[in-house]
Amino acid sequence: MNAIWALLLKDLKVFFRDRRALLMAFAAPILLGAFMGFLFNGKDHEASKIPVLLVDQDQSPLSIKLAVGLGSDKALELRPSEAAVVRQEIRKGRAVAALLLPKGFGDSATRNFFQSGTKPTLILLVDPSRATEATMLRGLLAQHTMEVVSAEVFGGPSGLSMLKENAEAADQNPNINPAARKALKDLYGNVATLNETGATKGNGAPGMKLPYELKEEEVTAKVGVRYNGYAHSFAGMGVQFILFMGIEGGMALLVLRRSALWKRLRTAPIGRHSILVARILSSAVIAAVLMLGIFAVARMVFGVRIQGSFPGFLLITAAFALFTGAFGLLIAALGRTPEATRGLAILATLVMVMLGGAWVPAFVFPPWLQKFTLVFPTRWALDGLDAMTWRGLGFQASLAPAAVLIGFALVLGVVAWARFPFEENS
């Protein structure tokens, strides 16, 4: 016990004395976490509107109203443009899409409100790399077009003449039965009366509106708590760089095993387990200190809060720290030359953290990938940390991730122990 303690203290001394390495161990995850949090944070995304170009070749009252409608939408940044340049603009990434309103758009759009004749063709040019925004644009376009066209039908002069034409057409259509013809003519007549009297004008703008108001609420920790992209990105980068530290711990042991120091340690009257246990524990302590330090900075600078259970957060941190120590030990046990081993270990770590959801959250993975990545301990660490931070779940939710991490630590530790080359001639 005394020996483990002495070796553990020595490892901690060596790590925390190296100011530059220590700064790197803290600074790297904080810098990258801040950057990724900035990219993925929901709050900051609202500010960026979708840039859309509008080419109005119609210049009718209706097309102008549509332009005003689209232009007033919070989600869009509408700029008038020319047909000749829009493709180039999209290619250069200056706009996500361009909408072309052809000549006669206003007239035929109104005409086709109640019946299906030859519809006008709107042309939408989109940047294929920004499909999500284009989809959103399609929805907004439908909404605004319906609003201005129905407003014209219920309150505009071209709407009125369209209604009269439609009524005459219904009169002359031999394919409609008399009851239906009467109903249609009544409908056109009533709408025309509404249009002429301007009754709808008294209740604000005429025409149809979305028949609901939407109140969105993000479901996170508690009512009123917002999704904090920083919470996830700090957990992700913390996990990544702490595993890197774990690799270095393993490398230290690998180098030690090949050095004369190993002979000195092995001639001392201490159990062979002392050396390995001390290394796991020292890596675990360092890992836990780093994680707590990283989240302390995240809290002070980026407002990341442990919305869930704080003991749960500590439990997951401790379990992940233990896993880090065992991971390093496995590397030391299986590694050959330090150079080749380090490269391989870093590659394995990057794959593990990528699939664990450290770079982009696992909830954006396709469902099969979400299921598959559960075989990675990093996934459990990140889900666990997410649960304790922005998801705001209780202590109960920390048990499964912690158990999985400790299980992984045990398996890795046992394999490392069995494979560790204790003897000189092995």
Place this chain on the structure above:
Amino acid sequence: MLDVLKIEKAFGTRKAVDGLSLQLRPGEILGLLGPNGAGKTTTVAMIAGLLIPDAGEVRIQGRKIQGDQDPLKRQLGLVPQDMALYEDLTAEENLTLFGALYGLGGKDLEAAKVRVLESVGLHDRRKDSVATYSGGMKRRLNLAVALLHDPALLILDEPTVGVDPQSRNAIFETLEALRAAGKALLYTTHYMEEAERLCDRIVIMDSGRMLAEDTLGGLLTRLPVANVLCVDFDSELTLSAFDGLETEACVSSLTFTRGRLRVGLQDLCLDVPRVLQKLADRGLRWSHLECERSSLENVFLALTGRSLRDA
């Protein structure tokens, strides 16, 4: 103190140590002398319990080391051939750590630290990190760490490689003091001068086998030639100038290369005047004269047919 009985160790098909036996008593320094690859480090590793011998056995104070935590290991101090120190720690911190591994703590540890640091002359540098030490200082600390728990048996694997003469002398003085204190020391080296100066008995080994074991004096008397008379000539001469000289009763060997005649003699007092008289009789005029005492180098040469340095 230490009994090594016919130990063997092979790496693959190469026998690194092949049936080596030796004994070491308290208050004695035993030299283990051999060229690179002779099997010295492998022998040391087996004695220290780091390597299990393929055959034979090692006994310390009459018994084998059993298990990692055998208290018998406390009797043993190892100075590895390569530096075995934590470079990022200070000398004092290194000693504290290794002291703890031997169960030392508190006042005992403090006293032991002062004792070993002073004995290797590093007390005033004890708070500096080892990385800032010179090669010789590291060597001295490497020795100090092994002395910390006051072992009865000290095994040193080439402890003076890359050490300046001053540091070497300091190390030797420490080792001689330990011998005087009744410790048993096994001193591994490929420097004959070190073995000559320091060791009470010397084991010469090559290719894993023991070639000879004796005191320095004993080894030298085994040589056919105890002394060599060297005579330098300026004038152009060939070996034929000395025809007939080698048949003289007192001359046991004779070579002539690059103007230097080397004559092996048994008795310095009687034989030197005789040989010089013979040379003068032939009208040969020498420019320089010297006598060489036979050394371990010659012993090694005689035993293996190779020079130790070339081996």
